[in-house]
Amino acid sequence: MENTYLIEKDFKELLKEQSAYKEAIALAHWDMRTKIPKKGVEQRSEVVGFLAEKLHQLETSEKMKYFIDVLKDNTKDEIVRKTVEECEQNYERNRKIPHDEFKEYVMLQSKSEAIWQEAREKSDxxxxxxxxxxxxxxxxxxxxxxxxxxxxxxxxxxxxxxxxxxxxxxxxxxxxxxxxxxxxxxxxxxxxxxxxxxxxxxxxxxxxxxxxxxxxxxxxxxxxxxxxxxxxxxxxxxxxxxxxxxxxxxxxxxxxxxxxxxxxxxxxxxxxxxxxxxxxxxxxxxxxxxxxxxxxxxxxxxxxxxxxxxxxxxxxxxxxxxxxxxxxxxxxxxxxxxxxxxxxxxxxxxxxxxxxxxxxxxxxxxxxxxxxxxxxxxxxxxxxxxxxxxxxxxxxxxxxxxxxxxxxxxxxxxxxxxxxxxxxxxxxxxxxxxxxxxxxxxxxxxxxxxxxxxxxxxxxxxxxxxxxxxxxxxxxxxxxxxxxxxxxxxxxxxxxxxx
Amino acid sequence: MENTYLIEKDFKELLKEQSAYKEAIALAHWDMRTKIPKKGVEQRSEVVGFLAEKLHQLETSEKMKYFIDVLKDNTKDEIVRKTVEECEQNYERNRKIPHDEFKEYVMLQSKSEAIWQEAREKSDxxxxxxxxxxxxxxxxxxxxxxxxxxxxxxxxxxxxxxxxxxxxxxxxxxxxxxxxxxxxxxxxxxxxxxxxxxxxxxxxxxxxxxxxxxxxxxxxxxxxxxxxxxxxxxxxxxxxxxxxxxxxxxxxxxxxxxxxxxxxxxxxxxxxxxxxxxxxxxxxxxxxxxxxxxxxxxxxxxxxxxxxxxxxxxxxxxxxxxxxxxxxxxxxxxxxxxxxxxxxxxxxxxxxxxxxxxxxxxxxxxxxxxxxxxxxxxxxxxxxxxxxxxxxxxxxxxxxxxxxxxxxxxxxxxxxxxxxxxxxxxxxxxxxxxxxxxxxxxxxxxxxxxxxxxxxxxxxxxxxxxxxxxxxxxxxxxxxxxxxxxxxxxxxxxxxxxx
Known part of the structure; x- marks a missing residue:
């Protein structure tokens, strides 16, 4: 078992970056649902999309894969171990979907939500x-x-x-x-x-x-x-x-x-x-x-x-x-x-x-x-x-x-x-x-x-x-x-x- | 003069990324000054620091330098031309400061603000x-x-x-x-x-x-x-x-x-x-x-x-x-x-x-x-x-x-x-x-x-x-x-x- 102290430190830095994106996204959502002026919504949706994409990139990055591989069976820290497990699951589930399909799906989602709203209004x-x-x-x-x-x-x-x-x-x-x-x-x-x-x-x-x-x-x-x-x-x-x-x-x-x-x-x-x-x-x-x-x-x-x-x-x-x-x-x-x-x-x-x-x-x-x-x-x-x-x-x-x-x-x-x-x-x-x-x-x-x-x-x-x-x-x-x-x-x- | 249409398109994508970071930072600031609960401030400061660093990286990136060099005298679009000028100035001013000095300065700034507050309170x-x-x-x-x-x-x-x-x-x-x-x-x-x-x-x-x-x-x-x-x-x-x-x-x-x-x-x-x-x-x-x-x-x-x-x-x-x-x-x-x-x-x-x-x-x-x-x-x-x-x-x-x-x-x-x-x-x-x-x-x-x-x-x-x-x-x-x-x-x- 190698000394993983420094690697854990770098891993935690990556996690902090993820948390920062998550907080920025959460704040943007909270604001969109409570405070945002009407005309600000369109641009904000793009901002959220961009930040979510950056977060997704981190979660599925080669760097993340490296940390998972190195730390998976080599850490004595229970929190790090569980964190690696969580990251690995995220990584695996995200990587299994081809990027093009995921992008098409995200577009389908936002389109579908708008159509559903119309369908519900018209009860059709x-x-x-x-x-x-x-x-x-x-x-x-x-x-x-x-x-x-x-x-x-x-x-x-x-x-x-x-x-x-x-x-x-x-x-x-x-x-x-x-x-x-x-x-x-x-x-x-x-x-x-x-x-x-x-x-x-x-x-x-x-x-x-x-x-x-x-x-x-x-x-x-x-x-x-x-x-x-x-x-x-x-x-x-x-x-x-x-x-x-x-x-x-x-x-x-x-x-x-x-x-x-x-x-x-x-x-x-x-x-x-x-x-x-x-x-x-x-x-x-x-x-x-x-x-x-x-x-x-x-x-x-x-x-x-x-x-x-x-x-x-x-x-x-x-x-x-x-x-x-x-x-x-x-x-x-x-x-x-x-x-x-x-x-x-x-x-x-x-x-x-x-x-x-x-x-x-x-x-x-x-x-x-x-x-x-x-x-x-x-x-x-x-x-x-x-x-x-x-x-x-x-x-x-x-x-x-x-x-x-x-x-x-x-x-x-x-x-x-x-x-x-x-x-x-x-x-x-x-x-x-x-x-x-x-x-x-x-x-x-x-x-x-x-x-x-x-x-x-x-x-x-x-x-x-x-x-x-x-x-x-x-x-x-x-x-x-x-x-x-x-x-x-x-x-x-x-x-x-x-x- | 080469056809710069596609390059301008990519340049605009980079600008959109910058704008997304700027909006996320502005929202975080607005929230910190109007809505944030007391205990949320510490973590938020880190989030703002992280996002500002990402923005700074884009503004001083090699990619940015490339766009500036290619588009500077080669665009017919007045908005693109002025944008390149603005980006170039930002790029130059930021690149002229050695990264280490800039980091020390940022730390000095936040320390100084806290000290100034104390000094003002004590009138010392x-x-x-x-x-x-x-x-x-x-x-x-x-x-x-x-x-x-x-x-x-x-x-x-x-x-x-x-x-x-x-x-x-x-x-x-x-x-x-x-x-x-x-x-x-x-x-x-x-x-x-x-x-x-x-x-x-x-x-x-x-x-x-x-x-x-x-x-x-x-x-x-x-x-x-x-x-x-x-x-x-x-x-x-x-x-x-x-x-x-x-x-x-x-x-x-x-x-x-x-x-x-x-x-x-x-x-x-x-x-x-x-x-x-x-x-x-x-x-x-x-x-x-x-x-x-x-x-x-x-x-x-x-x-x-x-x-x-x-x-x-x-x-x-x-x-x-x-x-x-x-x-x-x-x-x-x-x-x-x-x-x-x-x-x-x-x-x-x-x-x-x-x-x-x-x-x-x-x-x-x-x-x-x-x-x-x-x-x-x-x-x-x-x-x-x-x-x-x-x-x-x-x-x-x-x-x-x-x-x-x-x-x-x-x-x-x-x-x-x-x-x-x-x-x-x-x-x-x-x-x-x-x-x-x-x-x-x-x-x-x-x-x-x-x-x-x-x-x-x-x-x-x-x-x-x-x-x-x-x-x-x-x-x-x-x-x-x-x-x-x-x-x-x-x-x-x-x-x-x-x-």
């Missing part, structure tokens, strides 16, 4: 169909370049949830689906319904903002390492561990969007803010997967934010910010109303019980597409059939159906399952957490520090040092199990709907 | 002195590398106001100084003084913001290509022609800062927003010099914003936004108060009449320093002597004297004269403009379009296609002449102070 799937066909073809091709063991779709899943396969999903999803639809039946049959009307009313933006800032502060979001801004499609973004920004959207006639949206993005941000500083400027300094990220946002949004304990301790605070109209609503009515279950056409408007059903529809369709079992042209019909089967409703148009999500227009196949996985992870984490502390009591007394610190200790700090299923196993001592989500939902909704 | 010049000595030495060395004809200081002046020399300044400054001090004498002797008390009072930030946004809109600042944000030290910044941002600062007990500050930065922004779009993505797509830039900001701030005509047409508007306390102040008292002349220690707080005297003090001292005629250690004493001579007051401490400005700590010698030059240019432009239209009538009727369009036609559109003195000559038909500034000030202040 045929406009989007030829583009989607090409996107599916490219993704099949890429999946074959990347390779897989059992199912071609696994190669795509790997981009978002490494380690999770169709085999896993096909084990957990059907049982989850049956449980959810049976819960949904009971809810539909119940005569004890929450009254969503109690949440209706004008809630000024400035008051919503003040309330959401207060909640973020209480969650332990560090404002000296972040900030909250307004946007159209809310997101959290990490520029670096010490600059993790949250965005939200205020609807003055529907305060739920800002409140739960901010708690959700705040959950993502807590993850990124609490990564071990020793990982800074390496590609490990971010959440390990989409699913684990979503477990953090959904834990805070649903298991904390939509819980009875949370509102028992924060309802007075809410009233301090809320206008007159809300002051006379009893706590119990309020709690029930924010947890109304009602099948809806649009995924991002779904309640927490029906949400996973939306995901499964997308998963089943895209898996079949990539496996060549169905054709793109059949998607609208199949979509509506599955909506009828799982949710009992059929969208009146493709705009509210197959055309609603942006993901496929960007070629993002394999992404959707992360949302449901994250939810199951969250429930499983919640189960373990409850064995170690009385979570409801802590929430009910507004003491979030212990909860947040537990997640930092078990999840946040590792960044990409651990794979998603490794985290699940290390934290809970078990493999992924949908039972915890079903138990949580059953307990909660049998209470609310009294069945 | 001796802390700063050794750093300033080194900065002066480096600047002398660089000036010798760059070369000059008559005075070594000219090599530094060239960085900010190409074409202007100490010879020019030594022609215009003494006469200007005599006129200003004699005007100041008359003002001091006058018994008819404005009453600044009428401007005192609480003015809520949100109201100030609404008023300044309204004024910017009326000036013709394009909000679809820009935005207004809050900062500590206001500035305007161009990310590209279609994204030119303005910042301001609100002091609730002194609304003048935000109002005149925003008009000033708005003047800078109008320049950058109205550059010929054909220059986009070339290094010509920005203001031609610090002085011409300052002519635009000062024209709007002083010749428009502090004029009687402006307040005659905008005083009702002001009152719409202003709190009760200001409603009873008569227009004439208000106008006189915003134009109070009073020698002050701090340059950036100076009124428009004494402002150039502050500049001359700095010019005379830095010219003598660079020429080795005085020593750094003698600066505090010399500073105070000149303050006494020109303004009749002596700062109580170096904090309010020689240590007040950041410029020297960044090694920016040769910058200060631009402020006074810009003011003289503005007066000279104003004189010409008045021959073509009744400027006061237009201002008095709130019609700024013709004025702005005149500046776009004669100044803005050219970006760096014309040198500063070329613009002055083309617009006014004359060489630089301080007379117009003296005439303007004499007329205005003999009215206000009745002498």
């Amino acid at each position: 799937f045929t406009l989007f169909q030829p583009y989607l066909e090409k996107l599916v073809d490219y993704n099949k091709k890429f999946a074959n370049y990347w390779g897989y063991e059992k199912n071609i779709y696994d190669a795509l899943l790997h981009n978002y949830e490494p380690g999770v396969t169709t085999e896993t999903l096909d084990q957990v999803f059907p049982a989850l689906r049956n449980s959810l639809t049976s819960l949904l039946d009971k809810i539909n049959q119940s005569t004890v319904k929450p009254d969503p009307q109690v949440l209706k009313g004008h809630f000024p933006k400035t008051k919503q903002e003040a309330f959401t800032l207060d909640i973020l502060e209480r969650m332990g979001y560090d404002f000296s390492s972040g900030r909250l801004d307004e946007t159209i499609h809310p997101f959290a973004i990490s520029l670096n561990i010490n600059d993790v920004r949250v965005t939200t959207r205020y609807d003055e006639e529907d305060f739920l969007m800002a409140v739960f949206g901010t708690i959700h993005e705040g959950g993502h941000a807590l993850y990124e803010q609490n990564i071990n500083p020793n990982l800074a400027s390496t590609p490990l300094a971010t959440g390990t997967s989409m699913g684990i990220h979503e477990s953090q946002s959904l834990f805070w949004e649903n298991f904390v934010g939509r819980s009875e304990s949370f509102w028992s301790s924060h309802y007075e605070l809410f009233k301090n910010y809320a206008p007159e109209a809300f002051q006379s609503v009893p706590l119990n009515q309020f709690y029930r109303a924010v947890n109304e279950v009602k099948p809806s056409f649009i995924r991002i408007e779904a309640d927490e019980l029906t949400y996973p059903l939306h995901i499964m529809i997308r998963y089943e369709l895209e898996k079949a597409l990539i496996n060549g079992e169905i054709d793109v042209k059949d998607l609208p019909g199949l979509w509506n059939e599955k909506m009828k089967d799982y949710l009992g409703i059929v969208p009146p148009s493709d705009k509210e159906g197959v055309l609603q999500d942006i993901h496929w227009s960007g070629g993002d196949f394999g992404y959707f399952p992360s949302y449901a996985l994250g939810y199951m992870y969250a429930a499983q984490f919640n189960h373990t957490l409850n064995k170690e502390m009385n979570v409801n009591n802590l929430i009910a007394s507004g003491e979030f520090d212990q909860i947040r610190e537990w997640f930092t200790k078990h999840v946040h700090q590792y960044g990409k040092m651990k794979k998603p299923l490794e985290i699940v196993n290390d934290v809970t001592g078990e493999a992924l199990d949908a039972r915890y989500l079903v138990d949580y939902l059953t307990k909660k909704y049998s209470g609310i709907y009294q069945f | 010049f001796t802390l700063f002195q050794p750093y300033l000595e080194k900065l002066v030495d480096y600047n002398k060395k660089f000036a010798n590398y760059w070369g000059y004809e008559k005075n070594i200081y000219d090599a530094l002046l060239h960085n900010y106001e190409p074409g202007v020399t100490t010879e020019t300044l030594d022609q215009v400054f003494p006469a200007l100084r005599n006129s200003l001090t004699s005007l100041l004498d008359k003002i001091n002797q006058s018994t008819v003084k404005p009453d600044p008390q009428v401007l005192k009072g609480h003015f809520p930030k949100t109201k100030q913001e609404a008023f300044t946004l309204d004024i910017l809109e009326r000036m013709g600042y394009d909000f679809s290509s820009g935005r207004l944000d809050e900062t500590i030290h206001p500035f305007a910044i161009s990310l590209n022609i279609n994204d030119v941002r303005v910042t301001t600062r609100y002091d609730e007990e002194d609304f003048l800062m935000a109002v005149f500050g925003t008009i000033h930065e708005g003047g800078h922004a109008l320049y950058e927003q109205n550059i010929n779009p054909n220059l986009a993505s070339t290094p010509l797509a920005t203001g031609t010099s610090m002085g011409i830039h300052e002519s635009q900001s000062l024209f709007w701030e002083n010749f428009v914003g502090r004029s009687e005509s402006f307040w005659s047409s905008h005083y009702e508007l002001f009152k719409n936004y202003a709190p009760e306390a200001f409603q009873s102040v008569p227009l004439n008292q208000f106008y006189r108060a915003v134009n109070e002349v009073k020698p002050s220690f701090i340059r950036i707080e100076a009124d428009e009449l004494t402002y150039p005297l502050h500049i001359m003090i700095r010019y005379e001292l830095e010219k003598a320093l660079i020429n080795g005629e005085i020593d750094v250690k003698d600066l505090p004493g010399l500073w105070n002597e000149k303050m006494k001579d020109y303004l009749g007051i002596v700062p109580p401490s170096d904090k309010e004297g020689v240590l007040q400005d950041i410029h020297w700590s960044g090694g920016d010698f040769g910058y200060f004269p631009s402020y006074a030059l810009g003011y003289m240019y503005a007066a000279q432009f104003n004189h010409t403009l008045n021959k073509e239209m009744n400027v006061n009538n237009l201002i008095a009727s709130g019609e700024f379009d013709q004025i702005r369009e005149w500046f776009t036609k004669h100044v803005h559109q050219y970006g760096k296609m014309k040198k500063p003195l070329e613009i002055v000559n083309d617009v006014t038909g004359e060489a630089l002449d301080a007379r117009y500034l003296v005439d303007y000030l004499t007329k205005k202040y003999s009215g206000i102070y009745q002498f």
Whole structure:
């Protein structure tokens, strides 16, 4: 074994350059979605394209290959070893796609997104169909370049949830689906319904903002390492561990969007803010997967934010910010109303019980597409059939159906399952957490520090040092199990709907 | 002459890369001064350093040298020709400094700025002195590398106001100084003084913001290509022609800062927003010099914003936004108060009449320093002597004297004269403009379009296609002449102070 100290030093310099490009790109994106003046967008897109190309060049450079080869089995430093692994995977996956094909694909992506927008506006799937066909073809091709063991779709899943396969999903999803639809039946049959009307009313933006800032502060979001801004499609973004920004959207006639949206993005941000500083400027300094990220946002949004304990301790605070109209609503009515279950056409408007059903529809369709079992042209019909089967409703148009999500227009196949996985992870984490502390009591007394610190200790700090299923196993001592989500939902909704 | 079409195409690609880095750097700076969370600053500084280094590499690359050599005398395209000139100058100036010296200098700069801040806080010049000595030495060395004809200081002046020399300044400054001090004498002797008390009072930030946004809109600042944000030290910044941002600062007990500050930065922004779009993505797509830039900001701030005509047409508007306390102040008292002349220690707080005297003090001292005629250690004493001579007051401490400005700590010698030059240019432009239209009538009727369009036609559109003195000559038909500034000030202040 040779002395690799100097080589590691040079390797770290290269990683710093990558981080610098990543921060510049992240800042450009954040600005484009929150601050940029209208006419600045065109030039900015070119700037982002240029910086992304430079980053890509570094990730696939001969220099990078050299570091990987030399350091791979020769470093004693655990962080360097994991970093090399991450870089190697990036390198291999990127190099396997011929440069020309990748460039064509990038152009197809941006064209497709524009066409999808038009198609959605006009609710005309045929406009989007030829583009989607090409996107599916490219993704099949890429999946074959990347390779897989059992199912071609696994190669795509790997981009978002490494380690999770169709085999896993096909084990957990059907049982989850049956449980959810049976819960949904009971809810539909119940005569004890929450009254969503109690949440209706004008809630000024400035008051919503003040309330959401207060909640973020209480969650332990560090404002000296972040900030909250307004946007159209809310997101959290990490520029670096010490600059993790949250965005939200205020609807003055529907305060739920800002409140739960901010708690959700705040959950993502807590993850990124609490990564071990020793990982800074390496590609490990971010959440390990989409699913684990979503477990953090959904834990805070649903298991904390939509819980009875949370509102028992924060309802007075809410009233301090809320206008007159809300002051006379009893706590119990309020709690029930924010947890109304009602099948809806649009995924991002779904309640927490029906949400996973939306995901499964997308998963089943895209898996079949990539496996060549169905054709793109059949998607609208199949979509509506599955909506009828799982949710009992059929969208009146493709705009509210197959055309609603942006993901496929960007070629993002394999992404959707992360949302449901994250939810199951969250429930499983919640189960373990409850064995170690009385979570409801802590929430009910507004003491979030212990909860947040537990997640930092078990999840946040590792960044990409651990794979998603490794985290699940290390934290809970078990493999992924949908039972915890079903138990949580059953307990909660049998209470609310009294069945 | 060979066919250079394809080479020009490649050259333009290189320029686009430069522009992309410049936009990324500008955005990072804007964010650092307006939005960044406290803990994000450290990492961001590294990102900016990295991007600046990449930009510097492009500007001094062999590729750049190749394009300069091939295209220099071989292009028929006027924009390409001027761009090559600009690139060549950049290339030559950068290449003349040995890389090691440049790196040492950059480190010295950032260290010196921190030391200067400490020295200023403690009002202890001796802390700063050794750093300033080194900065002066480096600047002398660089000036010798760059070369000059008559005075070594000219090599530094060239960085900010190409074409202007100490010879020019030594022609215009003494006469200007005599006129200003004699005007100041008359003002001091006058018994008819404005009453600044009428401007005192609480003015809520949100109201100030609404008023300044309204004024910017009326000036013709394009909000679809820009935005207004809050900062500590206001500035305007161009990310590209279609994204030119303005910042301001609100002091609730002194609304003048935000109002005149925003008009000033708005003047800078109008320049950058109205550059010929054909220059986009070339290094010509920005203001031609610090002085011409300052002519635009000062024209709007002083010749428009502090004029009687402006307040005659905008005083009702002001009152719409202003709190009760200001409603009873008569227009004439208000106008006189915003134009109070009073020698002050701090340059950036100076009124428009004494402002150039502050500049001359700095010019005379830095010219003598660079020429080795005085020593750094003698600066505090010399500073105070000149303050006494020109303004009749002596700062109580170096904090309010020689240590007040950041410029020297960044090694920016040769910058200060631009402020006074810009003011003289503005007066000279104003004189010409008045021959073509009744400027006061237009201002008095709130019609700024013709004025702005005149500046776009004669100044803005050219970006760096014309040198500063070329613009002055083309617009006014004359060489630089301080007379117009003296005439303007004499007329205005003999009215206000009745002498």
